[in-house]
Amino acid sequence: MARTMLLSLPTELIQNILRFCTPQTVAAFSQICRLAFALVYGTEDQHLWREVFLSVPFDDLRVSPDHDPNVPINWKTELQRRVRASSVVAFTPKDIPLPSEVHEAVSDAFETLVEVAHSAIPPFRTDPDSSPVPSHNMRWLTDALARCALFYHPESSTNFNVRSDHLQRLLAYWGVPLRGVPTGNLRTESRCFVYDLRNYTLETNWGVYRETGTEQLDETRARYIYEANWEHIKHCVNTVLFGVVAKLLCPPMGFDFIRAYSAPGSFDRKPGDWAGVEGVWVRYVCFMDYSDLAVILEFNWSRTDGPCNPEFFSRPGFIEVLRSIRVEIQLLGPGDTPTAVVPPPVHADPKYPRLHFKGTGARTLQSGIQDDTSVNGHVDRYLDGTIQWTFVSQYGNVLWMFDGVQLGAVCSAAGVVGTWTSTRHRPGKIIPASWANDDCSQTSQVTLAVHRGCGKSIPKDQIQRNEIRR
Numbered sequence: 001m002a003r004t005m006l007l008s009l010p011t012e013l014i015q016n017i018l019r020f021c022t023p024q025t026v027a028a029f030s031q032i033c034r035l036a037f038a039l040v041y042g043t044e045d046q047h048l049w050r051e052v053f054l055s056v057p058f059d060d061l062r063v064s065p066d067h068d069p070n071v072p073i074n075w076k077t078e079l080q081r082r083v084r085a086s087s088v089v090a091f092t093p094k095d096i097p098l099p100s101e102v103h104e105a106v107s108d109a110f111e112t113l114v115e116v117a118h119s120a121i122p123p124f125r126t127d128p129d130s131s132p133v134p135s136h137n138m139r140w141l142t143d144a145l146a147r148c149a150l151f152y153h154p155e156s157s158t159n160f161n162v163r164s165d166h167l168q169r170l171l172a173y174w175g176v177p178l179r180g181v182p183t184g185n186l187r188t189e190s191r192c193f194v195y196d197l198r199n200y201t202l203e204t205n206w207g208v209y210r211e212t213g214t215e216q217l218d219e220t221r222a223r224y225i226y227e228a229n230w231e232h233i234k235h236c237v238n239t240v241l242f243g244v245v246a247k248l249l250c251p252p253m254g255f256d257f258i259r260a261y262s263a264p265g266s267f268d269r270k271p272g273d274w275a276g277v278e279g280v281w282v283r284y285v286c287f288m289d290y291s292d293l294a295v296i297l298e299f300n301w302s303r304t305d306g307p308c309n310p311e312f313f314s315r316p317g318f319i320e321v322l323r324s325i326r327v328e329i330q331l332l333g334p335g336d337t338p339t340a341v342v343p344p345p346v347h348a349d350p351k352y353p354r355l356h357f358k359g360t361g362a363r364t365l366q367s368g369i370q371d372d373t374s375v376n377g378h379v380d381r382y383l384d385g386t387i388q389w390t391f392v393s394q395y396g397n398v399l400w401m402f403d404g405v406q407l408g409a410v411c412s413a414a415g416v417v418g419t420w421t422s423t424r425h426r427p428g429k430i431i432p433a434s435w436a437n438d439d440c441s442q443t444s445q446v447t448l449a450v451h452r453g454c455g456k457s458i459p460k461d462q463i464q465r466n467e468i469r470r
Helices: 002-007 011-018 023-029 034-041 047-055 075-090 100-118 136-146 154-160 165-174 183-194 230-246 293-300 310-314
Strands: 209-216 222-228 279-288 320-331 355-364 370-381 387-395 398-406 416-422 430-437 467-469
Touching (some): 011 023, 023 034, 023 075, 100 165, 230 320
Antiparallel strands (some): 416 430
């Protein structure tokens, strides 16, 4: 009787009731009878699915950073993918081998979670004194991953060969010591990866990439096509982060800091500065003492056919240097001459033209001597949304090249992570882990307080602890 009375209501009223239900309840309602199934799935109208999607709640896809208003949104498909992804990652065990046919489903689930992160709304403010608008996506994503054993025990993914690049990407985005993982083991694992010179070759573009094909430049020349290697990026994040946190510093990390335009001053950018290039940045550089050739030999040639010796990092004489460098960057205009002569890659997004920039950096050495550097580089955005930063720094007559990617969406507060190499890419010329970010908040941790487009800048003498040894 109750079912008959409910279905006798007008269709609009039934759908209005369903919009307050969870997706699982809506799916259960559709199984009552054919009429109920038709009400839920038998129409092309997306109104019901949009209302259920927003009531979960998720951020409105119509105001997400990369939404194209000319492309209709399939709210039903988007909701079903997210619900399925949440269920898959929640029921994926960390220590039980899975059938090979399940691996693709797990990888697809993590890909969906990455898309949830990228579609989060920017941190708008209703007025200058209000707090940024919170993201429903990030809250849902945090809850979904809280039930994911692989996220908090990523080392277990090797047990059944689930090496999802999307999982590695989420781990890089989260960027904090994971619950249930001994931090010493995690730090050592990441150090073993980033300081292993075998991970820096032409096939990796001497950095945090992997080769996926070739692009023909002309009849006689070709070049590799690369994509970001998020496992490598994750290890770079861990290596720098543990060094920074050990000194009681706290860079902006976590899902809220990867939101588009979460970097300070993002809403006051110059016209055309789609990447938020211009401003003052803090750059963290973490490296081993490569001045001692014995150090390179002892670690990188400890095992030529397998992982290098992790006990190397526990020895009393091991030294790792962490430096913070204040860098002021200016965007080059149409009339300026850029230093880059290599054309943008074939998979660059034409909607985001290459940006060229220059700048100056400074760090104070332990001796008190000011060490200045010049910076020249460019930013590209790929069709898959990856934002690549490339620039060259010059200390006197020595040139170093940085290549890295944006953590999160465009203009994220989390910044850029990558690796330094010699411009000539000679063996042994590696400063693997580097992280640059910009943060407008003037807190007690002034080491991280840098400004971009906020009308004032941090005095140089407030950038403290510029060289730290452990």
